[in-house]
Amino acid sequence: MVGGPAEKGLAQEIVATGGAGVRDLTGTDLRNGVLAMAAAGVAISNDSGLMHIAAALGTPTMGIFGPTDPYLWAPLNGLAATLVQDKEKLSCQPCQSTVCKVNDHRCMRNIAASEVVGIAERVLGEAGARVTN
Known part of the structure; x- marks a missing residue:
């Protein structure tokens, strides 16, 4: 962490x-x-500088996007994936703001941990790595 x-x-x-x-x-x-x-075997991050550093280093990277737009800011790495909540249409998304004044960051809170795990496992699989517990 x-x-x-x-x-x-x-x-x-x-x-x-x-x-x-x-x-x-x-x-x-x-x-x-x-x-x-x-x-890291896989880097899981919000849209941040460290996410882009991981991608630049060639680490399999998963970017979680809420207030920012993955179309503009996705990690540039062939071993990367992005995740955006799709449970509900939020009129404020993407707002490009770090402080939510509308929905208590529902754009991030609506993303279930199980979704993150599933995509991380896929990213690891594509990278040819083994997921071990």
């Missing part, structure tokens, strides 16, 4: 749930994020 200092609490929850294979690399040192993207 990579992210800024504000994500420390969330990272601790994810590490506690994910077990020994999950590491908390949140903080202010961007090098940790870059090294994590290089070492």
Whole structure:
């Protein structure tokens, strides 16, 4: 789990749930994020700089898009996939804003973890990697 200092609490929850294979690399040192993207079997990210770094490094990458448009900002990598919620039509999407003033980020909250896992497994499969638990 990579992210800024504000994500420390969330990272601790994810590490506690994910077990020994999950590491908390949140903080202010961007090098940790870059090294994590290089070492990852698959990078799962919102539309962010680290998503694009992972794609540039050749890491199989999955971009989750809500307020931004994957048509414009999808990772440029042959081993990449994008995910956008399709449960409901949101008139505000894409808004290009990091602060939701309309729908409490439903564009992201409507994406189920099972969808993310399914696409991540497909990305790994296409990369010829094995998914191990």
